[in-house]
Amino acid sequence: MVNSICFLGPIGSFSHQAATMITGEKELIPKGTITDVFNSINDKECHEGLVPIENSLEGPVNETLDNLFYKNLFINLEIEVPINLVLASKNDKFNIVYSHPHAIQECRDYIVRKSLDKVIPVESTSRAAELASVDPNAAAICSEMAARIYNLRILDRNIEDNVNITRFFLISRKETKEGNKSSLIFTVPHTSGSLYHVLGKFYEEKINLSMIYSRPLKSIPWRYYFYVEYEGNKNERLLEKLREVTTSLSFKGSYSKFLNNNSGF
Amino acid sequence: MVNSICFLGPIGSFSHQAATMITGEKELIPKGTITDVFNSINDKECHEGLVPIENSLEGPVNETLDNLFYKNLFINLEIEVPINLVLASKNDKFNIVYSHPHAIQECRDYIVRKSLDKVIPVESTSRAAELASVDPNAAAICSEMAARIYNLRILDRNIEDNVNITRFFLISRKETKEGNKSSLIFTVPHTSGSLYHVLGKFYEEKINLSMIYSRPLKSIPWRYYFYVEYEGNKNERLLEKLREVTTSLSFKGSYSKFLNNNSGF
Known part of the structure; x- marks a missing residue:
């Protein structure tokens, strides 16, 4: 453990993006759930953890609050990340769009305006980007970071309907x-x-x-x-x-x- | 519209169960989302609506709070429903169990104790019951009501790990x-x-x-x-x-x- 930070994954998530903003030379480790991030710090597998605490539209992240309540860990830093979404694909032409249900909700006006009628919900925006990277007929609504990781071309930026900011916390035993x-x-x-x-x-x-x-x-x-x-x-x-x-x-x-x-x- | 109540569906959901507790002669209409329930009352398609407001483990239902905030509708009655889950199937032998992710979470101890190792998440406990009704190798973790609707045999009752109660509201324009x-x-x-x-x-x-x-x-x-x-x-x-x-x-x-x-x- 050389000053490692674990974060709520997968690779290309907004927690990953927040972690890269502060990371320097630290090792970044994705975890499956917020509780896994807290447990990794408790168990000294990781030095610090990066988790979402609140979104300006959706409110508090209950799993983070409950872990703060039940575990003896501390908040060391706050990071605000604007949740900017992009439409990205391998090709200009596509007939399916993958994304996470929350992201689909947040781009509802854009989806109607652009007549994107086949929008398929998947488990994360990163997963959407991964699917679009292997399917030439698909696009993804995801973070710019996920689009880059999966080598997608960005067709449109800031396609979300409203100002949408997520606050993240860096937590540790200190x-x-x-x-x-x-x-x-x-x-x-x-x-x-x-x-x-x-x-x-x-x-x-x-x-x-x-x-x-x-x-x-x-x-x-x-x-x-x-x-x-x-x-x-x-x-x-x-x-x-x-x-x-x-x-x-x-x-x-x-x-x-x-x-x-x-x-x- | 003859005194109809809409509820958060699908058929066999806990909202449906709450609606049947108070219903009498009223027509019951399932809706896809909580917002759809509120809109149906606003648009006078339905007389009343039945929505969850708070769960004793998970906390408030944000979509209900936000609809109460943004719409001019009123709460007329409170209904508490214990979230009791059953294991149900067509046959005694099965090798797959379907359920909603929250219900799976709530029965984690039972699932481990009974060595149910192939548990597949689906979109609702009602959908799990429906799948188990057509697949002789499958069981469902669902409400007793859903098990009855889909003609499943109940193998075990009250399999949830903790006391778990959901409060519902009957809402209307009055x-x-x-x-x-x-x-x-x-x-x-x-x-x-x-x-x-x-x-x-x-x-x-x-x-x-x-x-x-x-x-x-x-x-x-x-x-x-x-x-x-x-x-x-x-x-x-x-x-x-x-x-x-x-x-x-x-x-x-x-x-x-x-x-x-x-x-x-």
Whole structure:
């Protein structure tokens, strides 16, 4: 293990694209699921992992939130990647288009405008690119990176209907305590006003919350844990105040946003 | 349209099961997606619709929340359905098992214990039952209702690993103002403590929140709307107070839980 990063695969996925943005000399290892990425870090197979946390249209990535809740790992860096999709193929002429159901959804206007009527859903946009690379009658809706990996010609760029950004996290076993933002996960007592009292502690300390998501506790139906991101570093005084009004509290790391001149890849 | 209910299909789905629990003489119409159910009510093709809102393990059903946010429809009734899965087939001997990926996930321990090693994911548990009805070498992991519809023999019941309950909503164009619970959707100003101030109004009025979920506003990245359920009827004083601290506010109906003696179906 020489400073390796595992990511949510396959090769050519948007997680792969995010990993290459920060990678330097590190070894990149694709994994089949988000949970596999977390397990690889826990088991010390990998040093760090790259997983999606939230999409600007679809919302949170539940598998990432649940792994952050159940595992003692930390967020070290945030990377925003615009989800730009391309239409790509071996030939100019094709009669089938492969893509992932989400990508098909996101290009619905384009598909109607271009009268692409035979659109086949497959398990990933990378798989779509792979299929188009071996079928001369097929095209793929995929990332520019996947099109390049499978030697496809790009026929059209930015074919998605809306601005669509995914945030990724670089995670590891190392707790980082400084950055523009920090993440916490907590549960609250089953009493009236419990979440209100927790948010009151942030307000007292003049700390801005940038996001709050709730997720079910799998052990008890209709009970929840909360994931929040706030502006600023790890703050011991805030944590001490929050301990008074929560039933469990985990600090999940402070981190800044990775800046890249060519974020469009 | 004689009092028809549309539901998230296909025939034999858990939404179908929930619909049959309350149906009486009403006509039941399967729809391909949750959005299709909402559109059918909006377009007055159907009187009412039956959609899943939340699962005790997986969390909220985003497509339902987003449709509640974007469309002027109301919740009239809540139905809880335990997600009990069965193993069913035409014959005692089989070498393939079909099911939906979520159902496979939920029966992972059972699959290992019974050494079912050839498990094939398909698009729904109903489709799995249909496949098992025409292939004498196949079994399905599906609902008991789907097994009955496709004339399969039930080999094992309650094969899921964990308690797993899905809540469904009956929705319509009619606003109902009384029930054990009510739902609201709101957005807050982009200022410090804005959600805290909203929750404060519930606390002042001694109204218990039973759930809060946030979802992205598709129009502006990293801004959110909030969906909450609270205990009690429509409350005009609460709504008036909330209007002072929200940027938009929609009342989505008051409703009670449908009670059924044989909730296991």
